[in-house]
Amino acid sequence: NGPGTPPASSPFGSLWPLPQSLRVSPERFRLAPDQFQIVHGPGSSAGSSCSLLEDAFRRYYEYMFGYSKWQNRDGKKSLCETELSLLQVIITSKDSECDKFPSITSDEAYHLQVSKPTSVLKADKVWGVLRGLETFSQLLYEDDCGSYFVHESVISDFPRFAYRGILLDTSRHFLPLKIIQTNLDAMAFNKFNVLHWHIVDDPSFPYQSTTFPELNAQGAFTPKHVYTPTDVHNIIEYARLRGIRVIPEFDTPGHTQSWRKDILTPCYSGKHPSGSYGPINPILNATYDFMMKLFEEVGNVFPDDYIHLGGDEVDFSCWSSNPDVTEFMKKKGFGFWYSKLESYYYGRNFCINLN
Numbered sequence: 001n002g003p004g005t006p007p008a009s010s011p012f013g014s015l016w017p018l019p020q021s022l023r024v025s026p027e028r029f030r031l032a033p034d035q036f037q038i039v040h041g042p043g044s045s046a047g048s049s050c051s052l053l054e055d056a057f058r059r060y061y062e063y064m065f066g067y068s069k070w071q072n073r074d075g076k077k078s079l080c081e082t083e084l085s086l087l088q089v090i091i092t093s094k095d096s097e098c099d100k101f102p103s104i105t106s107d108e109a110y111h112l113q114v115s116k117p118t119s120v121l122k123a124d125k126v127w128g129v130l131r132g133l134e135t136f137s138q139l140l141y142e143d144d145c146g147s148y149f150v151h152e153s154v155i156s157d158f159p160r161f162a163y164r165g166i167l168l169d170t171s172r173h174f175l176p177l178k179i180i181q182t183n184l185d186a187m188a189f190n191k192f193n194v195l196h197w198h199i200v201d202d203p204s205f206p207y208q209s210t211t212f213p214e215l216n217a218q219g220a221f222t223p224k225h226v227y228t229p230t231d232v233h234n235i236i237e238y239a240r241l242r243g244i245r246v247i248p249e250f251d252t253p254g255h256t257q258s259w260r261k262d263i264l265t266p267c268y269s270g271k272h273p274s275g276s277y278g279p280i281n282p283i284l285n286a287t288y289d290f291m292m293k294l295f296e297e298v299g300n301v302f303p304d305d306y307i308h309l310g311g312d313e314v315d316f317s318c319w320s321s322n323p324d325v326t327e328f329m330k331k332k333g334f335g336f337w338y339s340k341l342e343s344y345y346y347g348r349n350f351c352i353n354l355n
Helices: 051-065 126-139 177-189 214-219 229-240 285-301 317-321 323-332 338-354
Strands: 021-031 037-040 086-091 110-114 118-123 148-157 165-169 194-200 245-252 264-269 272-280 308-310
Touching (some): 037 051, 051 126, 086 126, 126 148, 126 177, 229 285, 245 285, 264 317, 317 323, 317 338, 323 338
Parallel strands (some): 037 086, 165 194, 194 245, 245 308
C-alpha cells in the first residue's frame, strides 16, 4: 500500500509477518500525533526505569509520526481531536527481563487490543512488547490529508521459530557500524531476532582482540577497518534494545588465512615448505592454548550462550602435504582419513569451549 492508501485491500492490513491470531475490524480510529502517547500501563512490572522500553516508546513514536510532512507544518495543534490517545504497555510477569539480554528461550509472545480511547499491549517480557510495538506501528497508516488512522484490532502473536537470523559477513566486506545498525533496524521491522556476525574470515580479521592485538594489526584490511571493544559493545547493546541476539562466528580450522601464521599449517611441495599456509595446525598444543585464550575473551565480550565455530570447507590438501601432520596421523591411527583429524580438532576445541 502507498502512504495514502488505507489497508482495506487486505483483511489483515499490512502486517508482516502475519500474526498467529488476529481480528481486524472495518471500524477505524483517528490518531493525532500531538495527542497520542505510549505509556506504561497500570500493574506493569516495568516502569520508567526500564531504559529498553523507554527507548522503544520513543523510537516507535518517531517511526510512526516523526517523518510525516504534516507533523510540523505550522507548529500548531491538530485540528481534529484524537479518538485513540493512549497505548498502554503492561508487563505481566514479575521479571520483565528489562536489563537482560535476549536468548534462545526468550518469550516474545504478546497480546494487542486496539480500541478507543485506550489500546492495550500485554506481554510477559519486554521482548514481546518489542514485537507488539512493531505490529502496532504497522497497523497505523496516514491518508492523503495527513490524518492518521488505525483499525480496531485484537491480535495474539508468538514466533513460530525461536531462531530467526540474518548473517552479516564483515571479513570479505568491512561494514561500518552505521550499516550494521541499519541492518539491525531492518531485522527488527521484520521481527528477526539473531544477528549471526561472521566477523572474521580469510580476507581480513577486523575483530580487535585485547588478548591478541596482533591478530587485527596483521589481519585487518587497514588499521581503520577494525571493530574496537567499544564498537562491539555498541552493536550488542543496539541489538539488545531491539530484542536481537548477537552470535559471533570465528570460523576454524579453515577460512583462517588472516590469522597468525604460527598457528596455521605450513604447506609442503615435495620435501620442502612451499611458503603457503593451510588451515589451523591441529597437531600443536600451542594451537589449543591459543584457542582457549581467544575463546575465553570472545565468551566474555559476547553475552550470548552460543559462539559459532564455523567448520566449513576445510581443505585437506595442505595437511596431507605436511610430513609432521602425516606422522601425527599415523601415531593416532587415523590412516589417511583427514576427516578424523578434523574431528580430533573439533573435539579438543569443544572441550575448550565447554570448560
